[in-house]
Amino acid sequence: MADSYTELVLPFGSSPELFEQYTNSYGTIRTGKMMEHLDSLAGSVAYKHMLPGVEDLKQVADQGFYIVTASVDRLDVLAPMNLQRDIKLSGQVIHTGRSSMEIAVKMEAPGPSGEDETLLLGRFSMVCxxxxxxxxxxxxxVRNTAEEEALFAMGEGLRSNRKSKALQSLSRVPPTSAEAEALHSLYLARGQEDQEHPDPNRVWMSDSRQESTMLMFPQERNVHQKIFGGYLMRLAYELGFTSSSLFTRSHVRFLSLDGISFAKPVPIGSILRLTSHILHTSSTPEFPTLVHVGVQANVVDAKTGHEETTNDFRFTWCRETGEPLQRYVxxxxxKEAMLWLEGKRALELGAEIRGLRGRSVGDVHE
Known part of the structure; x- marks a missing residue:
């Protein structure tokens, strides 16, 4: 397992030029660009596992196979990501199936005590x-230590949980009784039309739509001559952030990537349409504002107008101070009700993961 370990250090603390490339208008890190790196890192880890000792790109192309990202299960932010210190990205294969690999990634930075502080943990699923x-x-x-056996068991659990989650998807089975009750309560409290006294804080899900359409250029291709998945992650992240900011009418902080599915590759030269909707909103004592956003990527046929979905992204943003969010979706x-429930599930899972973040089982170790 240790043979696939890979790390990259971004010296933000000592390189003003690099700092300038990654800072946003708020003086914090451009998270979308970091997602590009994490996807690239996961791919490098997977190839390193398959081809130990091979470093030349041409040698990789001559092996008769290719590796792609099948899904990103989660990326959870555990601590603020600022650009005043160097940041280390690391990852390794923690589980293998017949043709799949589970990759755990981690983002760290020196903490106040001098020890590395974990900023982000994530999981990629790659297929060959x-x-x-x-x-x-x-x-x-091959596992050689008790720690590696624990990581392998965690990877096995993640794989099983993904299969179980797919079987429990709302596209397959009806909502639970508790979910149906929550949906009905929402309808009674906020979902009924009142022409004389319209609710100024209610936003219909369809009215939260934001869109971006662009050409896919060869400069963003991967080794398979398709558009790089990390680039698509960045585009989707930036549209989702825009949607969250417009909905909350404030600056929001990225909290988690709740899932990405890669259904089809995006060809070079294609027209890509990204569409976002606010799927769920909530307020908690920890986060007065929680906004869950879905972004769908479609390739558009310019001649017929036909669209085909290639990716589905889910993100959560938050605000940690201020009054509870007044607007709600x-x-x-x-169909929108099922999306609302999926967003509710994602927020509940995120809260559960943050409650467990003190445990070391999710860490990636060399």
Whole structure:
């Protein structure tokens, strides 16, 4: 397991030029750019596991297989990410299936005590294919220590949880009784029309739509001559942040990437349409404002106008101070109601993970 360990240090604290490339208008880190790096890091880790000792890109292309990101299960921010200190990105394979690899990634920076502080933890699922696009077996993972066995068991659990979550998806099974009750309560309290006294704080989910359409240029390609997945993550993140800021009418902090599915590759030269909606809003004692956003990526056929979904992104933003969020999003259709419940599930899972963040089981170690 240790053979796939990879790390990269971004010297923000000592390089003003690098600082300038990564800072945003608020003086904090451009999280979307960091997501690009994390996706690239996960790919490097996967290739390092499959081809130990191979460093030349041409040698990788001659191996008869390729590796792609199947999904990003989560990226959770555990501490503020500022640019006043160097940041280390690291990752390694923690579990392998027949043709899949679970990659754990971590972002760290020196803390006040001198020890590294964990800023972010994440999980990528990579799959290996031959050039006829069939599943290709990956190298088995050898574990040599008790810690590696624990990481492998965690990876096995993540894989099982992903399968279980898919079986419990609202596209497959009806909502639970508690979810149905929550949805009905929302309808009674906020979902009914009142022409004489409209609710100024209610926003219909369909009215929260934001959109961005752009061309995909070859400069953003990966080694497989498709658009790099990390670049798509950055575009989706930036549209989601814009949507959250417009909805809350304030600056928000990124809290978590709650999931990404990669259904199809995005070809070079294609037209990509990104569409975002606010899916769920909430207020808690810890976060007066919580906003869960869905971003869908579609490739558009310019001749016919036909659109095909390639990616589905889910993000959560928060505000830690101020009054509780007054505006709230309300679904109007059954499909939107299911999206509202999916957002509710994501916020509940995020709260559970943050409650467990003191444990070391999620850490990635060399």
């Amino acid at each position: 294919r031959d050039f006829s696009h069939h599943a290709r077996p990956v190298n088995p993972l 309300v679904p109007r259709t059954y």
